[in-house]
Amino acid sequence: MSIVLSEQELQRRQALTALEQLGINPYPANAFEINATASDILENYERDKLNYKNIRIAGRMMSRRVMGSASFIELQDATGRVQAYLKRDDLCPDEDKTLYNTVFKKLLDIGDFIGITGFVFTTNTGEISIHVQELTLLAKSLKPLPVVKSADGKTFDAVTDPEFRYRQRYVDLVINPQVRDTFAKVSKVKTSIRDFLNERGALEVDTPVLQPIPGGAAARPFITHHNALDIPLYLRIANELYLKRLIVGGYDWVYEFSRNFRNEGMDRTHNPEFTVLEFYVAYKDYLWMMEITEKLFEHVALATNGNTTLQVGDQEINFAAPYPRVSIYDAIKEHTGFEVDGMDEGGLRDVCKQLGIPTTESMGKGKLIDEIFGEQCEHHYIQPTFIIDYPVEMSPLTKKHRSKADLVERFELMVNGKELANAYSELNDPIDQRIRFEEQLKLMERGDDEAMFVDYDFLRALEYGMPPTAGIGIGIDRLAMLMTNQQSIQDVLFFPQMRPEKGVKHAGLEDYKAQGIPEEWIPVLQKMGFNTIETLKAANPNKVFNDLGGLRKKMKLDIPMPTKEEVLKWFE
RNA sequence: GACUCCGUAGCUCAGCUGGUAGAGCAACUGACUCUUAAUCAGUGGGUCCAGAGUUCGAAUCUCUGCGGGGUCACCA
Numbered sequence: 001m002s003i004v005l006s007e008q009e010l011q012r013r014q015a016l017t018a019l020e021q022l023g024i025n026p027y028p029a030n031a032f033e034i035n036a037t038a039s040d041i042l043e044n045y046e047r048d049k050l051n052y053k054n055i056r057i058a059g060r061m062m063s064r065r066v067m068g069s070a071s072f073i074e075l076q077d078a079t080g081r082v083q084a085y086l087k088r089d090d091l092c093p094d095e096d097k098t099l100y101n102t103v104f105k106k107l108l109d110i111g112d113f114i115g116i117t118g119f120v121f122t123t124n125t126g127e128i129s130i131h132v133q134e135l136t137l138l139a140k141s142l143k144p145l146p147v148v149k150s151a152d153g154k155t156f157d158a159v160t161d162p163e164f165r166y167r168q169r170y171v172d173l174v175i176n177p178q179v180r181d182t183f184a185k186v187s188k189v190k191t192s193i194r195d196f197l198n199e200r201g202a203l204e205v206d207t208p209v210l211q212p213i214p215g216g217a218a219a220r221p222f223i224t225h226h227n228a229l230d231i232p233l234y235l236r237i238a239n240e241l242y243l244k245r246l247i248v249g250g251y252d253w254v255y256e257f258s259r260n261f262r263n264e265g266m267d268r269t270h271n272p273e274f275t276v277l278e279f280y281v282a283y284k285d286y287l288w289m290m291e292i293t294e295k296l297f298e299h300v301a302l303a304t305n306g307n308t309t310l311q312v313g314d315q316e317i318n319f320a321a322p323y324p325r326v327s328i329y330d331a332i333k334e335h336t337g338f339e340v341d342g343m344d345e346g347g348l349r350d351v352c353k354q355l356g357i358p359t360t361e362s363m364g365k366g367k368l369i370d371e372i373f374g375e376q377c378e379h380h381y382i383q384p385t386f387i388i389d390y391p392v393e394m395s396p397l398t399k400k401h402r403s404k405a406d407l408v409e410r411f412e413l414m415v416n417g418k419e420l421a422n423a424y425s426e427l428n429d430p431i432d433q434r435i436r437f438e439e440q441l442k443l444m445e446r447g448d449d450e451a452m453f454v455d456y457d458f459l460r461a462l463e464y465g466m467p468p469t470a471g472i473g474i475g476i477d478r479l480a481m482l483m484t485n486q487q488s489i490q491d492v493l494f495f496p497q498m499r500p501e502k503g504v505k506h507a508g509l510e511d512y513k514a515q516g517i518p519e520e521w522i523p524v525l526q527k528m529g530f531n532t533i534e535t536l537k538a539a540n541p542n543k544v545f546n547d548l549g550g551l552r553k554k555m556k557l558d559i560p561m562p563t564k565e566e567v568l569k570w571f572e
Numbered sequence: 573g574a575c576u577c578c579g580u581a582g583c584u585c586a587g588c589u590g591g592u593a594g595a596g597c598a599a600c601u602g603a604c605u606c607u608u609a610a611u612c613a614g615u616g617g618g619u620c621c622a623g624a625g626u627u628c629g630a631a632u633c634u635c636u637g638c639g640g641g642g643u644c645a646c647c648a
Contacts, residue, residue: 007617008582008599063608070605087605110598124606146583147598149609156609157584157597163640164583175583219647264647265573274648419648475648499639 008144015107016140024103026140032058032115039079045120045128052120055130057082058138060174061112063147066105072129075116080177084116084130085123091132104135111141111174148175166496179491185304186480186492190257192303193277193476196296202253202279207242209235209259215455216240216397219262222272235261240397240471241458243280244426247469248461255279257476268488269418272497275476284470286409286425290386293413293421293472294321297384297479304483312416312482315382323384323413328373331387335377340369342406348372362447366394381414396436396452398424399468420479423472430462515570518562 005013019026036055045052059077069088074081088100108114115136123129149156158176159165165172165179172179194204212231214221216238226233239258246254261273281289301308301319308320326334329341338351348368352359357375359368369391381387388411389401398408409425427433437459443451480492490496545567 006582011599065607065610066604067607067610068604070607072607072610074608083608085606089605121606123608125608127606127608129606144582144598148583149597151609154609159583161579161584161640163579166640217648260648262647265645267644267647268642270647276648422648473648478648501639 006144009142012109012140012142012144015109016142019103019107019137019140022098022103022107024137026137028136028138032056032136032138034058034115037079038075038077038082041082041120041130042080042128049120054117055120056115056117057130058113058115060141061108061110061114062145063149064108064110069100071104075114075130076174082130083123083127084118084132085121086132086135091135099135103137108137109141109144110147111143111145112137113139113141145171146175162490163498166490167498167501169494182484182486182491183494185484188304189300189480189483190476192300193296195303196299197253197255197279200253202255202281203251205243205246205251205254205256207239207246207256207258209261211236213453213455215453215458216242217260218452220264222261222263237262238276238473239278240473241455243278244466244469244471245458245461247280247282247426248464248466252282252467253279266497268490269478269481271477271489271493274489277474277476278472280426280469280471282467282469285468286388286411286423286470289423289425289470289472290325290388290411291322293386293423293474294323294384297321297413300479300483310483310485312485313487315416317383317416317482319384323386325386325388325411327389328369328387328391329389331377332369332372335380336372338372340372360447362443364393364443364446364448366391367448370394378414378419379417382416384413384415384420386411386413393439395424396440397427397433399427399429400432416482418478419475420482421472421474423470426466426469426471428462428466428468430459433462434459516566517570521562 016026034056036052036057038057038059041052041055041057057075057077059075061073062076062081063074065072071086073084073086075084086100086104088097091100091104092098115138116130116132117134118130118132121129121131146157146159148158159172165176173183198204210224210226210233212233214234214237216236217240219237221234221237224233224235225231236258237260239256239260243254243256256278258276258278259273260276262270263272264270266272281292297319298308298321301310309316309318311317329339332338332340336351336355338355340348340351343351345365345368348365349359352368352372355372355376357371359371363371373387377387389404389407390398390410390412392398392400392406392408395408395410398410401407401409411423412419413421413423427436437452437454440451441454477489477492481487481489484492486492545564
């Protein structure tokens with residue numbers, strides 16, 4: 001990040017000083033009470049004109065069109081943009097026209113926060129506008145915003161560079177209104193889920209993010225260290241085992257929006273931290289869970305988009321309940337022609353070979369079936385579909401199927417070719433659970449670095465008894481992507497993970513001062529490209545002295561020129 | 573992690589087969605009392621991502637690095 005200021009930044013800082021000299025505080029402490037918003041005015045003025053005679057509104061000045069003694073600006077607040085009209089002699093009824101001629105025309109810039117009072121009217125060209133009677137600077141903006149213009153629904157010079165947008169999301173939000181809309185919808189997805197669950201008596205809870213054993217999922221965790229306890233701690237990869245402990249404790253419906261952390265690759269659908277909604281309900285099974293899940297998704301679609309059918313990319317997806325249920329074996333049979341039900345590990349390995357799916361020695365039966373489904377079937381399920389009844393090997397926390405051998409009572413909800421939710425009748429048999437954990441240990445020994453750790457406290461909890469329970473995890477970021485029709489997880493997270501910005505190497509102010517350089521000349525040297533003391537010392541002192549004079553004139557700097565002897569000392 | 577594309581003014585982008593940079597918006601000076609991508613006249617603004625190499629000469633060619641996007645691998 002450069003500390004060297006651009007021409008426009010210098011101009012804005014000069015405007016800041018000029019404002020202070022006029023007795024105007026560019027960052028006043030006073031509250032500015034408003035009684036209207038942009039969208040309120042645009043929506044309601046026409047049918048209720050009397051109520052808009054005396055309005056107060058605040059926001060950023062986003063454009064300025066000056067025509068001598070009258071001007072139009074666009075004011076942007078949290079709700080949108082409204083045009084305002086300023087007339088010199090209305091704004092400054094007395095002799096002194098400084099507020100209009102100097103403050104407004106010269107010292108305000110695009111991006112500044114201002115508050116205005118006035119009355120609403122309609123211009124000759126038919127645009128609802130505010131006739132400004134008073135103008136107050138609320139906060140000066142020192143960095144120029146990208147200027148995005150639009151007309152007739154077309155947008156010009158929009159900032160689309162993903163790096164710019166994600167690193168400086170605050171700017172993205174200011175200049176790209178549809179981004180604010182997207183995040184409002186993301187928020188609506190979460191509140192609509194909370195409403196749905198709270199109405200049904202569920203209890204929202206918080207469980208540890210820092211866990212001594214990263215349990216509840218198969219994934220590589222982030223590891224950290226607690227100094228006082230002198231133990232390693234893991235950032236949670238899931239909260240499942242903690243929520244089930246709460247069911248043991250006697251709650252019958254708990255949920256948590258769990259920020260999870262997984263130390264794995266990043267791409268369009270993966271961020272190192274992401275949010276999963278999990279909920280657990282006592283005395284229910286996975287069949288009940290499918291019914292509540294399809295109702296929940298229908299509810300979320302209606303709450304966020306007002307419709308159960310929505311456009312996602314080039315697909316139209318209908319979230320209206322109910323959704324079809326297909327067993328994983330039937331899915332594989334339908335899309336590959338292979339009947340894998342009852343096959344042993346060797347047979348599955350052979351099927352993978354025929355389908356061209358690479359396998360490794362560490363893959364067990366469950367993993368092989370998972371691979372076949374993932375490669376050959378998953379992408380076919382565009383409309384919401386429950387894939388049910390998974391093999392026991394890939395589901396160590398799931399209750400065995402009530403009627404089908406070697407299967408568990410589990411479903412995944414597939415939408416748009418991707419897994420959106422994962423749920424099951426929870427395994428509550430502590431002896432079986434211990435055996436399943438031990439099988440995971442064996443997988444770990446075979447080299448599966450995602451096999452689960454054994455959580456003995458969780459086993460102890462199950463030994464006290466857990467009622468039959470249905471549980472589910474829903475990927476909230478991916479759900480938000482669907483509901484907002486975004487192609488990248490980065491567009492539903494305010495601050496997606498990025499490699500840290502590396503500033504160009506710069507000497508600090510103290511380094512310059514240590515060379516005996518007066519503070520006011522430091523920006524000039526930086527402007528000349530001497531960002532380190534080393535590069536300065538490598539330069540020709542005579543040339544530097546001459547250039548200082550040149551820049552002093554060019555930048556119209558009102559600071560005394562140092563003598564040549566003084567400058568020569570900088571090089572010692 | 574692999575492959576691939578990209579990095580030029582505050583922003584959006586030009587810049588051919590090498591001759592050290594242009595446009596629009598933004599900014600500055602001026603004109604203009606209902607404009608709306610306001611208009612008109614004029615002016616300034618650049619470590620062309622960084623470093624090395626080839627060359628008389630590099631924004632341009634080569635290599636290395638940094639940052640980002642896309643595809644794949646891993647995963648949710």
